[in-house]
Amino acid sequence: MTGTPLRRTRNDLIATAVISTVSVLAVGTVWLTAPIRGSELTSAPEPFVASIALTSVPASLDETWRAPDTTPGNHMPSITGGVIIGADGNTLHGYSPDGDMLWTYERDVELCTMSPAFDAAIATYRTGMGCGDAISISVSSGQFKATRSAIASDEVAPLLSNDRVGTVGTERVELWRSDLVRTVEYGEVDAKQEADQQPHPQCTISSAMTRKDLLAVTETCPDGSTFLRLQPTTPEDSRAPEVAQNIRIDAPDARLVAIGEQAAAVYVDDPAPTIISFNKEGETLHSQMVEEAIWPDAPHNAATADLPHHMSWFDGERLTLFSPDRLAVGPILEDALGTGIAIDGQLLYPVIDGIAVADWDTGETLRTIPVDRADYSGEVSLGLAGGAIVEKRGSELVGLA
Numbered sequence: 001m002t003g004t005p006l007r008r009t010r011n012d013l014i015a016t017a018v019i020s021t022v023s024v025l026a027v028g029t030v031w032l033t034a035p036i037r038g039s040e041l042t043s044a045p046e047p048f049v050a051s052i053a054l055t056s057v058p059a060s061l062d063e064t065w066r067a068p069d070t071t072p073g074n075h076m077p078s079i080t081g082g083v084i085i086g087a088d089g090n091t092l093h094g095y096s097p098d099g100d101m102l103w104t105y106e107r108d109v110e111l112c113t114m115s116p117a118f119d120a121a122i123a124t125y126r127t128g129m130g131c132g133d134a135i136s137i138s139v140s141s142g143q144f145k146a147t148r149s150a151i152a153s154d155e156v157a158p159l160l161s162n163d164r165v166g167t168v169g170t171e172r173v174e175l176w177r178s179d180l181v182r183t184v185e186y187g188e189v190d191a192k193q194e195a196d197q198q199p200h201p202q203c204t205i206s207s208a209m210t211r212k213d214l215l216a217v218t219e220t221c222p223d224g225s226t227f228l229r230l231q232p233t234t235p236e237d238s239r240a241p242e243v244a245q246n247i248r249i250d251a252p253d254a255r256l257v258a259i260g261e262q263a264a265a266v267y268v269d270d271p272a273p274t275i276i277s278f279n280k281e282g283e284t285l286h287s288q289m290v291e292e293a294i295w296p297d298a299p300h301n302a303a304t305a306d307l308p309h310h311m312s313w314f315d316g317e318r319l320t321l322f323s324p325d326r327l328a329v330g331p332i333l334e335d336a337l338g339t340g341i342a343i344d345g346q347l348l349y350p351v352i353d354g355i356a357v358a359d360w361d362t363g364e365t366l367r368t369i370p371v372d373r374a375d376y377s378g379e380v381s382l383g384l385a386g387g388a389i390v391e392k393r394g395s396e397l398v399g400l401a
Contacts, residue, residue: 014314038108043142044094048102050082050140051386061369061389062401065099069397071114073157075303075314076339077383077390077397081119083139084385086397087111092121094139097386099399103142109133114160117165118178120145124156124167131156131167134180146369148180151190157300161210164233168208168301173217175210175233183234186241197240200229207301209259214280216264218254226254228266230280238338245282250270250271253287255295256324259303262346265327267293267302267315275320277327288327303381307347310360314339314381319349321360328390331363338381350391371400 027171050155071078078085080120083102084095090111094102105123112124112131119140123131132152133291136145153169160166164183166175188201203219211217217229227369230245251268258265263285265277273292277285294316303314309324310330319336320329335356340349347360354371358364373380376393383390389400 018197021052021072024183025153031319040104041137041142041144042104044102044140045173045306048081048083048094048096048140051097052251053082053384054387054389057346057348058369058389058401061355061371062389063372064397064401065095065399067093067095067099067397068131068177068395069392070395072111073113073300074396075392076305076381077115077385077392078116078121079383079385079390080121081139082386084383084397084399085114085121085139085391087114090125090154091139093122093135094121094142095397097390097401102135104141105135105137112156112169113167115158115160117160117162118179122176122180122183124152126154130154131169134176136178136180140148144320146178146180148176148182157208159208159301163212164210164215166210168205170204170206173205173208173215175215182238183352184215184238184241186215186231189239194239197237199241199243200227202222203227207255209256209264209304210299211259212261214261214264216256216259218249218256218266220252224252226250226252228254228256228264230264230278230282245278245280247282249276249289257303257315257320258304258315258327260311260324260327262325265311265322269293275329276286277322279365285326288329290320290329290332291315293317303379304341305341305381307340307342310347312339314379314380321347321363331360333358333363338379339390341382341384345385349387355382355389 002356067086068088086394089107110126114123120136122133122136127133130152132150134148156167159168164175175184203221205219208217215233220226226249228247231243235242251270254266254268257267263279274289276287312318319333321331331376335351337350347358357366381392391398
């Protein structure tokens, strides 16, 4: 039987036009709001191969290159995989130890944080959802590795260890794996999927640090109480943190200054400036009075750097070394300008005349390598990339070889 031919009616044409218009608008909206719009990645011409880092302390050092670095919240040179990463406004650059530019990533939105980890530069940018647009770029090739986008705080600082990367703000802490999958969020969550998953959403976070399986947070609650919270970095559900220890601290301005696999150390200024370390069971391991620290505005992480046998913290005036297990206060270097590095079993740290070479067990200065910083007189922190020692002087990176 022959059927009646299908004919398009006027209503069919109107419906088709409406659907087409809506589709075009949807695609256009996605393009307009997509993170990739307004960004440009110039990859490395060929993959960078990292050279072996210095194994002996140099007899002298000369400046070989300079580059801008305005990365928010980073007190020391950002180095991973033998590549130095610097920010110039909202643009990231990867440099070789010789100062050659390897790759560039440019965005038309504000850079919030950048962390060097997992042989990648992991950056967060401020969009309509706060500082929640994150991207990971391979430092050797300058190619994309991973991205994530989620609601986040408007003001955050970088949070970094060898195993996790993330951000901390007054409202929330987030940790991610190398693929930027979130492993834990703690604090006030904007888009709650289930009630009562966060144990202390009303408290204000003042600092956070992480290492291996341990995440430590200090915060002050509405009733004026201050706590050090210890929890695992990978709870069963990333949305439901599993706080193992709630350690009450009788000082409203307590902040973390060091963390190990089994302990965390906090600085308190009431009744007197003191550093107190606690183990994962909440027991006090060590307590020592110290000089008053100079803190930048919160939220932030302290100016810390890891050495092979010590954790270290620069308090704005001096460099304090901690034992790795109990986080007991060790040598305190009164002449330091910032955090240092370790080469051949010795500590190198910046001083007014250059870079001091010290015994890291006793703090005794063995000699000083002269470095001419001209009229610069602010904080200086050191990094090591291949055969170069890199200084971060304020908003500038300087290569020394």
